[in-house]
Amino acid sequence: MKLSRPAKDASVLSAFFKYVVPSVLAFALSGVYAIVDGLFVGQSIGDKGLSAINVAFPVVSLIQSLGTGIGMGGAVLWSVRRGERDDTADSYLRATIWMLLFASAFMTAFFFLNGPVLRLFGAEGDIYAYGKEYLDVIVLGSVFQIFATGLVPAIRNNGGATFAFVTMLSGFGSNIVLDYVFVWVLEGGTAGAAVATILGQAVTAIEALIYFLVKKLPLFGSFRRFGRCAASIVRVGVAPFGLTLSPMISLMLINKFCMLHGGESAVACYACIAYAITIVQMLVQGVGDGSQPLISTFYGEGRPEKSAKVRLFAYLSAILLALLCGVLLFALRKLIGPLFGSSEEVAGNVAAVLPIFLAGLVFYAFSRVATAGFYATERTLFSYLAVYSEPALMLVLLFLLPAFWGQTGVWWSAVSAQVLTAGLCLLLTLLTSKKERRTQKSTV
Numbered sequence: 001m002k003l004s005r006p007a008k009d010a011s012v013l014s015a016f017f018k019y020v021v022p023s024v025l026a027f028a029l030s031g032v033y034a035i036v037d038g039l040f041v042g043q044s045i046g047d048k049g050l051s052a053i054n055v056a057f058p059v060v061s062l063i064q065s066l067g068t069g070i071g072m073g074g075a076v077l078w079s080v081r082r083g084e085r086d087d088t089a090d091s092y093l094r095a096t097i098w099m100l101l102f103a104s105a106f107m108t109a110f111f112f113l114n115g116p117v118l119r120l121f122g123a124e125g126d127i128y129a130y131g132k133e134y135l136d137v138i139v140l141g142s143v144f145q146i147f148a149t150g151l152v153p154a155i156r157n158n159g160g161a162t163f164a165f166v167t168m169l170s171g172f173g174s175n176i177v178l179d180y181v182f183v184w185v186l187e188g189g190t191a192g193a194a195v196a197t198i199l200g201q202a203v204t205a206i207e208a209l210i211y212f213l214v215k216k217l218p219l220f221g222s223f224r225r226f227g228r229c230a231a232s233i234v235r236v237g238v239a240p241f242g243l244t245l246s247p248m249i250s251l252m253l254i255n256k257f258c259m260l261h262g263g264e265s266a267v268a269c270y271a272c273i274a275y276a277i278t279i280v281q282m283l284v285q286g287v288g289d290g291s292q293p294l295i296s297t298f299y300g301e302g303r304p305e306k307s308a309k310v311r312l313f314a315y316l317s318a319i320l321l322a323l324l325c326g327v328l329l330f331a332l333r334k335l336i337g338p339l340f341g342s343s344e345e346v347a348g349n350v351a352a353v354l355p356i357f358l359a360g361l362v363f364y365a366f367s368r369v370a371t372a373g374f375y376a377t378e379r380t381l382f383s384y385l386a387v388y389s390e391p392a393l394m395l396v397l398l399f400l401l402p403a404f405w406g407q408t409g410v411w412w413s414a415v416s417a418q419v420l421t422a423g424l425c426l427l428l429t430l431l432t433s434k435k436e437r438r439t440q441k442s443t444v
Contacts, residue, residue, distance in 0.1 A: 012248055012309045015294055020317065022161035023290025026152070026168045027282040028173035052130030055255055055267070059135055060197075061248030063107050064144050064149045068244045070099045071150030072289070073237025075157040076296050076376055077229075083300020088225060090218035094153060095229035097219055100150040106145035111139040127264070139200030149244075151208035154224040156292035157293040160211060167207040175200030233264065239375040239383030240289075243368065247274075247281055249391040250414055257398050262407040268342055269349040276336050277357055280325040284365040287318040288372030295376040307377065308433075314369045322365035326358040352412055360415035370425035374432070382428045389424055393417040 074096030081089035118131045138145075148171065155164045175196050177416035182192030212219055251274055258266035291314040298307040329336075333354045337347025367386060394417035401409030403418070 012294075012306050013313065016310055016313045018155070019161050019293055020287055020314070021154060022165040024283055024286035024321075026161075027167040027286025027289070028279065033112075048226060052127045053134060053193070055127060056131040056134045056138075056190075058248040058252040059111060060138055060145070061245055061251075063111075063138070063145050065241050065245035065248070066103050067100060067146035067149035068153070069237035069239075069241025070096060070103060070233060071153040071237075072240035072292075072375075073233040073235070074099070074229075074344060075153035076236050076292065076378070077232055078154065079157045079293055079296040080197035080300040080378065081403065083297045088229075090230050091225045092233065093218055095226050095331060096150070096154065098226065099230055100146055100320055103147045103150075104116065107142040108139055111135070111142075126413035127267075132189045134194045135259065137191055137194035137198060141194075141201070144198055144202040144205050148204040148208065151205065151212065153289070154217070155208060155211055156290070157296070158215065158217065159293075160215075161293075164208075164213055167204045167211070170207060171200045171202075174203045176208065193326060202299055235380055236375055236378060239371060239380065239387050242387035243285065243288075243371055246387060246390055247278060250394055250417075253398055254414060257402060257410045257413075258407070261402050261410055265346055265349065266410075268346045269337075269353060272337050272339075272346065272350045273354055273357055274340055276329055276354070277361075280322060280329070280361055281364060281368075283321050283325065284361075284368050285372075286319040286367075287314050287321065290314075291369070292372050292376040295369045295373055298436075299377045310371070311373045314372070315366065317368045318365040319362055322361040330355060331357055334345075356411045356415055358420035362368075363418045366422045367418070367425045370429050374428070379432065382432065386421070386425050386428060390417050390421040393420050429431045 074092050077092040078089055078096075081092065118128055118135065152164045152167065155161075155167075178196035178199055179193055182188040182196050186192060188195065251270075254270055254274075255267055258270050262269075291310050294310045295307050297309065298304070333351045334347070336354065337350040343351065367390070371383055371386040374380075374386060394413055397413035397416050398410060401413050403409070405412070
């Protein structure tokens, strides 16, 4: 069986666009996917329903991030080992499938009783009740979310970036139609929105499995190396797991401190902002993840100069996207609150606060691409530092800045953490480039 891989004779730029454009479109859908439930519930129930989805969403993100981490870890190692022409490459794909299955069972069992988790996130009263209705359904459908997010990286790394986009598009379309039916027509509230989300993810997961079977990817075979492969997948996958989860960790932290310093109106304000910012964050992550198959393959083949070109194109593309989206969101800032059915007070706060968050988008874009480059080339320590420094810095700043500026300090904590993380990523990138130059000189 001949597996798809980047053409050696194709220009790096054309290969970059071949992989990155479908990935960016797919992640754009993921960003919109994340706000669809909030949009329908907000218009149906109002601020409390919107806040409930916002408070519950970190659990949803954790489930999806686990699938992404496992899937990306397996896909990276599969690509690198194929580039090295290692006979054990297929073992990583088989191990990935079993790990996704085990993770699905674990997450369903772990979050089956989710009430304490919601209270930990600051949910009370009606927000707690609506949030629990949402999570009860989401948790039972964990298997669809984990497989939907976990299988797509392998499809993309097998040269199927366009098909990966199509699977996500069909799942997204299904979610919108079903949200309309379950939330608006049947008035199912937050539980109806959760059912729509699960069924939409099921569409993506089923189509991805069909791709694996049609392409005859190596799903079946010896599992003697499972333990070793699983350990390697975890080692690499910790970074993309954290990369996907990081926005939701930020969401959880800011929600908690908003409840402390600004109350429910501040939580509702941040819900609207988070939904809008999520789309941009997913776009720049699409650039990083779209470039990963090329970076991993060139790295495995021992062609660091081509890998460096891919990273350069990724930096430029992500920063440009962040700038363009930032300008667009600033122009539309007064329309974002009403779009999600917020009150006039919350809508006014959204328009006033959103520019603070827009200031951090370029720094966020740089960090995300740098991190993707680190784990694509198995620089796991650097990828861990790049991913987990942002929430750690944010937590420290959330204790410091609000003590002086109240709720305004909460808003600026997020942006300040992004700026500091970008500085760290720049330092790590310079260290990586210096090491690569030394390696090239020693082999000449």
